Amino acid sequence: MTNDLIPATRADALIALHDFIEGPVLHYARLRNHIAERHTHVSRLSAAIAHRLVTEAEVLCAVLRLHKSTTVEKFVQEVVWRSYWKGWLELHPGVWRDFADAASVGGSIAERLQEGQSGCAAMDACASELVSTGYLHNHARMWWASFWIHRAGLPWKAGARFFFDHLLDADAASNTLSWRWVAGLQTPGKTYLVRRSNLDSYWPDAPSEGLEHLEGEPPLNIPQDSADWSLRGMENLPEAPGDSAAGFLLHEEDLSLECGPLSQFQPVVACFWKTPARSSIRAAWLNRAAGDARTRAENHFQKNVTEIQAMDSLKDWVKTHDLQRIVMAAPSVGPVRDSLEPFLQWCGECGIVVTRFRRRWDARVFPLAKAGFFPFWNSVRPQLPELIL
Ligand SMILES: Cc1cc2nc3c(=O)[nH]c(=O)nc-3n(C[C@H](O)[C@H](O)[C@H](O)COP(=O)(O)OP(=O)(O)OC[C@H]3O[C@@H](n4cnc5c(N)ncnc54)[C@H](O)[C@@H]3O)c2cc1C
Incomplete structure (x- = not known):
């Protein structure tokens, strides 16, 4: 593909x-x-x-x-x-820190799996598709993650890092929590074992060499969780930015800012904060997507959107334009938020007001994700007509 x-x-x-x-x-x-x-x-x-x-x-x-x-x-x-x-x-948020701060783990078995030399051609085709296209079907993600954790006995965080580096849709929440779910950490008592019979049903054309590695019931490699994660309160952020003069900071988590609560906003200046991509395929895709977003934003807001990728340059942008207020879409828990944390702190120390806003969808549904998916779904479903307007 x-x-x-x-x-x-x-x-x-x-x-x-x-x-x-x-x-x-x-x-x-x-x-x-x-x-x-x-x-x-x-x-x-x-x-x-x-x-x-x-x-x-x-x-x-x-x-x-x-x-x-x-x-x-x-x-x-x-x-x-x-x-x-x-x-x-x-x-x-501690669950993300626990993953993001973990030391990377190498080793020859891990490298062989990532390079598509596991001995199971179907799993190797998945690794190769991920690296060459940046996409993998959901079922293939489950199979490969399970193969990594439960059949090869490798640490889940190292596998999750491999996915996170290559996926075009890399998302701190979906990736970390799906890997935790396969490992048996996210939903107590639930884990996922990849089986040959499942591939036979859902991927009959899978390359057959080495499928026997997906047979049998090995002891599951369920890791110890690093801590008892407690529920944190979520910051209450506005759903719209307000209308006073401000600099406008775009980033890769919201590439359609001209649609939605900002559409009437008139920024004084605008910049795009670029974070390093972790694979060439991801870098190429993001360059294209960010370029498209910048062009749309420039046309809509009638301002040049400067691309910035170093913290000092971001501070210089603020100083050069003497900005007292900055508006941005609130980045979620994950690498973009981590990369902007020192900047937000610096703004706070300089008395510069940063307004982070959440789209209505996020502001209304995130606080409902306190327990399992089905209570969440039951709360969100009746609100859908209003939420998607
Ligand atoms: C180990 C593992 C890692 C994953 N890592 C990511 C990731 O980094 N980023 C990511 O977006 N998804 C991740 N997923 C979830 C899912 O695999 C992808 O969202 C889905 O495969 C994307 O393909 P699609 O757009 O064709 O999905 P479709 O089946 O067309 O689904 C429509 C949309 O629903 C959402 N969605 C679908 N399935 C899931 C799911 N299981 N969990 C959360 N959202 C879902 C996606 O936004 C998707 O675009 C992961 C799943 C696993 C098992």
Whole structure:
């Protein structure tokens, strides 16, 4: 599969969304777990959603406008899963720190798996697809993660780091918490073991060499959790930025700022904060997506959007324009927030006000992710008509 299936601009993401909801979504509940050539049973929108080339609200609004909610419930639920994980991590930020601060673990077995030399050709095809395209089907992610943890006996954080570095949709919440779920940490008593019978059913064309490595029931490699993660209160942030003069800071987590609460905003100046990509395929995709976002923002706000990638240059941007106020979409728990933390602290020390706002969807649903997914879903579902407006 090549990256022509993973849209990197808002225009392409909207086309992909409409193509998907006009046909494949109707078979999604039945076929989504099957591996098909070019992954036509699933939307492949995750990178676009993760970076907000399109928002969750836009995706759900489009699909629910076209179909009865009962017909497309499974797809709607999956989009809501993403927000569940994000809300859960906002409320348990220590889980991200525990992963992000872990020392990287190498070793020859880990390297062989990442390089596609595990001895199981199906797992190797997954590793190779991930590295060469930046995408992997959800079922393949589960299989590969499980193979890494439970059949190869490797530490989950090292595998999660490999995914995080290569996925175009790399998301601190979905990735960390899905790996924890496969490992048996996220939902007590639940873990996931990859089995040959499952590949036979959902990926009948899988290369057969070494499939015997997926047979038998090995003792599961369930790790000890590093701490008893307690629930944190979530910062109460505004849903709109207010209207006084301010500098405007864009970043990779929200690449459609001209749509939504900022559309009427008139920034004095604007910049794009660029964080380093962790693989060449991701760097290329992000450059394209960020370039598209900058062009749209420049056209809409009628301001040049300067690209900045060093902390000192960001501070110089503030000083040069004598900014007293900065507006930005609130970055979620994860690397963009981590990278901006020193800047926010510096702004605080200089008396510069930084207004971080959350889109209505995030502001309303994140606080509901206190327990398991189904209580969350039951709270979100009745609010959907209002949330996706
Ligand atoms: C080990 C592992 C790691 C993962 N890492 C990431 C990650 O870094 N970033 C990421 O966005 N997703 C991650 N996922 C979730 C899921 O695999 C992807 O979101 C999905 O495969 C994306 O493909 P799609 O857009 O074609 O999905 P579709 O099936 O078309 O689903 C539509 C949308 O719903 C959301 N979604 C679907 N399944 C899930 C799920 N299980 N959890 C959360 N959201 C979901 C995505 O935003 C997706 O675009 C991971 C899953 C596993 C098992």
